Amino acid sequence: xxxxxxxxxxxxxxxxxxxxxxxxxxxxxxxxxxxxxxxxxxxxxxxxxxxxxxxxxxxxxxxxxxxx
Numbered sequence: 001x002x003x004x005x006x007x008x009x010x011x012x013x014x015x016x017x018x019x020x021x022x023x024x025x026x027x028x029x030x031x032x033x034x035x036x037x038x039x040x041x042x043x044x045x046x047x048x049x050x051x052x053x054x055x056x057x058x059x060x061x062x063x064x065x066x067x068x
Contacts, residue, residue, distance in 0.1 A: 006063035025050045041065050 005011040013032040021027035025044060033042040033052040042052030043059070057064055 004066070006058045006065070007061040009060035010058050023050075 005014060010032070013030075014034055016024075016030055016032075018024070018027040018030060021030070024030035024033065025046070028046055031044055033044050034040070040054060041056075042054045045051040045053065055065065
């Protein structure tokens with residue numbers, strides 16, 4: 001069962017697929033990370049690596065993100 005997404009902005013960024021970059025960590029337009037099992041969400045740090053800052057709340061609407 002797919003999890004509910006809190007708002008249209010979060011949905012857009014979670015579903016964003018770049019036509020140029022294979023990895024979201026390489027794409028400057030990709031800003032939200034979601035682990036494969038949706039137990040973790042984060043804001044990508046575009047520094048050439050695969051870092052992100054874990055978040056517990058949606059940056060657009062403030063809803064607590066469901067993790068489980």
